[in-house]
Amino acid sequence: MKIAIYPGTFDPITNGHLDILERAVNLFDRVIITIARNSSKRPLFTEEERLELMREAVKAFPQVEVDAFDGLLVDYCRKKKAIAVVRGLRAISDFEYELQMALMNRKLNPHVQTVFLMPNERYTYLNSTIVREIARLGGDVTDFVPPVVKKALTKKVKSLKK
Numbered sequence: 001m002k003i004a005i006y007p008g009t010f011d012p013i014t015n016g017h018l019d020i021l022e023r024a025v026n027l028f029d030r031v032i033i034t035i036a037r038n039s040s041k042r043p044l045f046t047e048e049e050r051l052e053l054m055r056e057a058v059k060a061f062p063q064v065e066v067d068a069f070d071g072l073l074v075d076y077c078r079k080k081k082a083i084a085v086v087r088g089l090r091a092i093s094d095f096e097y098e099l100q101m102a103l104m105n106r107k108l109n110p111h112v113q114t115v116f117l118m119p120n121e122r123y124t125y126l127n128s129t130i131v132r133e134i135a136r137l138g139g140d141v142t143d144f145v146p147p148v149v150k151k152a153l154t155k156k157v158k159s160l161k162k
């Protein structure tokens with residue numbers, strides 16, 4: 001059983017994340033898409049909200065598990081018996097940070113490989129920050145996120161304006 005971990009902030013999950021997830025599902029028997037709790041980012045959606053949106057968005061994939069973790073990614077990989085970490089590479093701008101993380105994680109645990117997957121070109125300019133910003137300014141996010149996320153964004157923006 002080949003297990004991969006797809007870690008991130010997923011604030012919120014976008015069609016770009018799902019594109020990468022789908023590619024990973026074709027390579028591994030099981031993929032655990034998981035929220036890194038110890039990120040320095042201050043998310044718009046709570047952990048519970050993000051998990052719920054992820055669960056809803058990945059419903060079509062029976063091989064996918066949704067989770068959240070604390071601590072080092074390599075320790076989480078050990079615990080889950082994962083052989084790989086999946087990350088998305090959109091542009092050169094992602095590369096430097098991702099290379100540093102991948103090499104450090106390999107130093108910490110040489111048994112886990114980081115696998116980089118490239119999304120469809122149409123998602124190369126997409127990230128959660130831009131999606132949150134468009135939603136906040138009243139723009140249409142239909143092409144960028146699953147319907148359940150679009151609904152949640154509208155609700156969140158409304159609640160913040162109150």
Ligand code: ADP
Nearest residue numbers: 007008009010016017087088089119123126127
């Ligand atoms: P992080 O805080 O770990 O960067 P994100 O939720 O922003 O968390 O991203 C998680 C992973 O998904 C990262 O590997 C990122 O490069 C990838 N990713 C995010 N958006 C896209 C996209 N539009 N296309 C491909 N990969 C993406």
